[in-house]
Amino acid sequence: MNPQLIRDLVALLGSTAVLSQPEDLMLYEYDGSVELGSPKCIVFPSSAREVSEIVRLANRYEVPLLGRGAGTGLSGGAIARDGGIVVVFSRMNRILEIDAANLRAVVQPGVVNLDLSRAVDHLGLYFAPDPSSQKACTIGGNVSENSGGPHTLAYGVTTNHVTGLELVLPDGEIVRTGGKNLETSGYDLNGLFVGSEGTLALVTEITVRLTRKAEAVKTLLAVYDTIDDTTESVFDITVRAITPAACEMLDGFTLRAVEDYVHAGFPKDCAAVLLIEVEGLTEAVEAQAAAIMEVCQLHRAREVRVARDDRERALLWKGRKEAFGALGRISPMYYVQDGVIPRTRLPETLRRIAEIAQKYDLQIGNIFHAGDGNLHPLILFDERDRAQFARVVQAGGEIMRHCVEVGGALTGEHGIGMEKNELMSLIFSPDDLALMARVRAAFNPAGRLNPGKVLPLGKGCGEIRIPHIPAPATTSA
Amino acid sequence: MSHSAQISLARLEEIVGAAHVLTAPEALALRQVDGILPSAVVQPADAAQIAEVLRFADAEKLAVIPCGGCTKLGIGSPPSRYDIALDLLRMNRVLAYDPQDLTLGVEPGMRIADLLRVLAEQKQFLPLVVSFLERATIGGIVAANSSSPLRQAYGGVRDFCLGMEFVTGEGMPAKSGGRVVKNVTGYDLHKLLIGSLGTLGVITRVNFRTFPLLPAQRTFVAGFSNAEAAFRFCGAITQSPLSPQMVEIANPGAADVIFSGDARARVEPRSWSVIVSAAGHPEVVDRYARELGGMAVAAGAEELAPLGDSEAPDILARIREFTRLILDAVPSAAIFRIGVLPTAMAGLLGELHALAAQGSVDMVALTRASGILYAALLPKEGDAPATASLTKAVQEVFRVCGKSEINASPMLERCPPEVKLAAGGVWGAPRPDFALMRRVKNSFDPNGVLSPGRFAGGL
Numbered sequence: 001m002n003p004q005l006i007r008d009l010v011a012l013l014g015s016t017a018v019l020s021q022p023e024d025l026m027l028y029e030y031d032g033s034v035e036l037g038s039p040k041c042i043v044f045p046s047s048a049r050e051v052s053e054i055v056r057l058a059n060r061y062e063v064p065l066l067g068r069g070a071g072t073g074l075s076g077g078a079i080a081r082d083g084g085i086v087v088v089f090s091r092m093n094r095i096l097e098i099d100a101a102n103l104r105a106v107v108q109p110g111v112v113n114l115d116l117s118r119a120v121d122h123l124g125l126y127f128a129p130d131p132s133s134q135k136a137c138t139i140g141g142n143v144s145e146n147s148g149g150p151h152t153l154a155y156g157v158t159t160n161h162v163t164g165l166e167l168v169l170p171d172g173e174i175v176r177t178g179g180k181n182l183e184t185s186g187y188d189l190n191g192l193f194v195g196s197e198g199t200l201a202l203v204t205e206i207t208v209r210l211t212r213k214a215e216a217v218k219t220l221l222a223v224y225d226t227i228d229d230t231t232e233s234v235f236d237i238t239v240r241a242i243t244p245a246a247c248e249m250l251d252g253f254t255l256r257a258v259e260d261y262v263h264a265g266f267p268k269d270c271a272a273v274l275l276i277e278v279e280g281l282t283e284a285v286e287a288q289a290a291a292i293m294e295v296c297q298l299h300r301a302r303e304v305r306v307a308r309d310d311r312e313r314a315l316l317w318k319g320r321k322e323a324f325g326a327l328g329r330i331s332p333m334y335y336v337q338d339g340v341i342p343r344t345r346l347p348e349t350l351r352r353i354a355e356i357a358q359k360y361d362l363q364i365g366n367i368f369h370a371g372d373g374n375l376h377p378l379i380l381f382d383e384r385d386r387a388q389f390a391r392v393v394q395a396g397g398e399i400m401r402h403c404v405e406v407g408g409a410l411t412g413e414h415g416i417g418m419e420k421n422e423l424m425s426l427i428f429s430p431d432d433l434a435l436m437a438r439v440r441a442a443f444n445p446a447g448r449l450n451p452g453k454v455l456p457l458g459k460g461c462g463e464i465r466i467p468h469i470p471a472p473a474t475t476s477a
Numbered sequence: 478m479s480h481s482a483q484i485s486l487a488r489l490e491e492i493v494g495a496a497h498v499l500t501a502p503e504a505l506a507l508r509q510v511d512g513i514l515p516s517a518v519v520q521p522a523d524a525a526q527i528a529e530v531l532r533f534a535d536a537e538k539l540a541v542i543p544c545g546g547c548t549k550l551g552i553g554s555p556p557s558r559y560d561i562a563l564d565l566l567r568m569n570r571v572l573a574y575d576p577q578d579l580t581l582g583v584e585p586g587m588r589i590a591d592l593l594r595v596l597a598e599q600k601q602f603l604p605l606v607v608s609f610l611e612r613a614t615i616g617g618i619v620a621a622n623s624s625s626p627l628r629q630a631y632g633g634v635r636d637f638c639l640g641m642e643f644v645t646g647e648g649m650p651a652k653s654g655g656r657v658v659k660n661v662t663g664y665d666l667h668k669l670l671i672g673s674l675g676t677l678g679v680i681t682r683v684n685f686r687t688f689p690l691l692p693a694q695r696t697f698v699a700g701f702s703n704a705e706a707a708f709r710f711c712g713a714i715t716q717s718p719l720s721p722q723m724v725e726i727a728n729p730g731a732a733d734v735i736f737s738g739d740a741r742a743r744v745e746p747r748s749w750s751v752i753v754s755a756a757g758h759p760e761v762v763d764r765y766a767r768e769l770g771g772m773a774v775a776a777g778a779e780e781l782a783p784l785g786d787s788e789a790p791d792i793l794a795r796i797r798e799f800t801r802l803i804l805d806a807v808p809s810a811a812i813f814r815i816g817v818l819p820t821a822m823a824g825l826l827g828e829l830h831a832l833a834a835q836g837s838v839d840m841v842a843l844t845r846a847s848g849i850l851y852a853a854l855l856p857k858e859g860d861a862p863a864t865a866s867l868t869k870a871v872q873e874v875f876r877v878c879g880k881s882e883i884n885a886s887p888m889l890e891r892c893p894p895e896v897k898l899a900a901g902g903v904w905g906a907p908r909p910d911f912a913l914m915r916r917v918k919n920s921f922d923p924n925g926v927l928s929p930g931r932f933a934g935g936l
Contacts, residue, residue, distance in 0.1 A: 101712065102818045146661045157659065159668075160636050169913075177910045181816035182848030183622075183633070185888035185904055186933045187677075187914045191635055191668025195661050215718035239577045241601070241689030281718060283760040340657040344578045372659040409660040416662060427655070427662055435651045435920070436664045442916040454663065 001040035001083075005061045009043055009085075012053050017044040017091070028068070028086050032133065034335060035076035035418055039086040046091045048166060048174050048204035055202070056172040058085055058448060066450040067202045069110060069138030072131075073145055074336065075417025077197045081452035087202060089140050095119055096205070103210045104163065104180045109140020109203050116208070125210040128155040131413070132321040140203050146195030148413030150246040150320065153371040154279070155211065157413065159194040164207030167193065170200075170449045180207055192439070197415050198450040200443040214245075214279035218289045219307040219316055222274040222296040223267050227251060227354070230272040231347040233299040234370045237276075238343045242291050245279040247371030248320050254327065254365040254378070255319070261326035264319025265312070270302065274370065275320055323367045324378070331363070331380035335392055338414040339403035343373040349402065353377050356398050360391040374412035375403070401426065416454045424456050485537055486517060489561070492529045493521050497567070508544055508562035510931075511555035511894035515542070515562040522567050524642065524650050524681040531679065532648030534561060534926050542928045543675045545586050545614030548801075549621045552890050553674050554903055557930030563679060565616055571595060572682060573656070579687045580639065580656055585616025585680045601687045604631035608800040616680045622672030624814070626723040626754075626796055629847045634671045637686045641667035643678035646922025656684050669917055675928040676936055677921040691756040694722070695766065696784045696793060699773035700748045704728070704830075706777035707749040708823045711846045713772040714753070715819065719765060723754040725796055728826060730841035730853075734802055735795045751778075752796065799843050800891065803853045809863060809893050811854040811871050815878060816886035822850060825885055828877040837866035850885070867892075868899040875905050904933035 019042040058065040064084035093110035113134040117126040130149035148157040164178035177189040224230040255266040278288040307313040357364040368376040497520035505514045521527045540558035565586035573582035576599040604627035640654025653666035701707040732750040755765035773781040833840035839855040856863030878885040889903035918936045
């Protein structure tokens, strides 16, 4: 990179806010996905004005740039695919305002998701989107990826909880969309920017909705001897229009790995469990829990256990949220997918995944948001085994094509990034993609902001991109 | 009709069939927008025909305004040009309904009342109980981002719309989102179409998630002597674990509309009413009855009265049909839709009442506690011509909304065309991100074929 650009950045931000030594850059080569990319420079701005100046410098020197929060993303959104500058928001981590009466908070993008919920806990409020990485991931990253989490089944994903943004556009202009009000007349630009994976603008401030904590919570663990009984239960819960706050499934293979690590209390000899949470008024929770128990028993659940207290409840959730990390203990590497299917197609889809695992002689674990049909098949592999790696790519492609065939989607919450952009044509027509490209060009005309993400480059042909030397497995989703 | 318009007629007939190009005066009059008539009404059967019509219009530099039930053509600025009314009523089918998955795909010309009947057979619904329920179509409701009292519990269109298919101004069919309940694949372009008033694309399919009808429902009313007390009650609900289906605050004039159905009646001229609906299991509804009563009395109400089974449907229907009832009674009314925070509602209503007290208009206001306030300015009876006084009042409302302590987002949804012009527009002060809106418009409709001039800033 041009040394004069580094000098200009240091002059702008100070020497402690600019990294350009190779050993420092290495730390920013990866995120929570299996992707890699080498940035040339890392900067830590403290204000929107500084972000704007950084963008103007990048334009002057014609280098690409992208934003990054905690680097927990799962599709390579925060990876410098074409090198350039990575703008890390860790210094912009203040909660600027809490407006409890109007259920709003104004935060900087580097605020950690869980820190916001903790800051409003004493008011009986929280921030509803709860990705499994919520102890580390930032709200700026949540906005870019439109992150979900287990409880989005009842409460919606990030876009449902954002009312205003401050943005720095790829030309350096600082602009506000929306605000605290529920609606402003005009186009819903928040709806466009949330989930645009950092390709349209850098987010420098976010106004979010806060949610009142439920009066009562009940967490149920239903234990099954067959996968079919488990998926049929989810199907039946959906059909009966019971809406739990969360409905997560862990298959036997996965939960055995989790149990050895977390000791959450999952029975190790079962085929699968459902972790179901109901929330709301005490009276409603009782009625819902009873209805769910009835469904689970109808589908031959061996046991339906209700968490006795907060400690047991927290332990069950720890088992769920740290599951990916647990799998890292038993396999050198895994590849996690994020396809979505109509919920009624769950039983056949899990059977299909099992067939695919058998066909390619692979171990595939399933731990996912069953209630909204958001799969997370985890394909385990050892990157030193080249032949096995080729089978992983093929199996992943087959699972994804199945999701599309049954009317589903490529990603429910992890984003397209640089992992699935060549698959976009499975869902979208050339015209659909042309319009998306046109919208991107309207905001990011030089393509300098987060290049190589979301839209296909036309290099692969409907293939998932899994790089040849993957990074180590990390905890997430 | 000009020579070029005659040529276009032949071509349009080729695309949709001669029977589906209407030029009879009454057909044109029905689709007038702010007094401006189209040259033809074109009734396409599918997205492919829409694409052909739009490509033709693009080439011929004709302006197209989509329509269905024609209940919302008065919303927005007067169009700068208008040649073709694109009537979508033939596209009125449910394309996919999977009640077990609680998802739905529907064409834009289907009337919401018909759709709700289809869903009710499966004990489901969409939380879009909107004004003009029997005539309004899905496409219009989405394009105008119509607000429903159920927004309190279920959010707005953007919260349960899963994806869309549409045709851009250049006649290019496109889609975004999908049919599943959770999806972050690609840009959420369909969110831009919600509330875009037909300026970005012609919607050809909308996918929704549906919701189960709840086993029991009850509606309660509490009366208060002033706005502050009414909003104290609403604030207490927000602070409680209760999450009602609907919380509506009616000023004395709105209470008359809702309880008597007469926009000019003055039944209880001093009473502010808060109407709350609860739904769920019977035990849950009982709990609302117990706790809402205490909260209402603590806020200053004499009592909280449950509505009887005989009166509740009528009262809920009048809340839903508030806009239509006002317009039926007072066609020259100016109705604002204002995005406002709960803590600023009482202050804004105070300003609006002060404005009305100056004597030129009556003010009827229905407020959704979630953050949308409908304020209708009614010219005084026998006060003719009312245009000057109404225009002045409209401008005052925009000014009041801009006060820093109120900071509301007003849009003048309904008003006579001459007031729209005299008042300097219906969209309020330009948004700080207006330049971005223009970029969006240029991406979808670069040549200004779709509803030109109707949107904010002349888009």
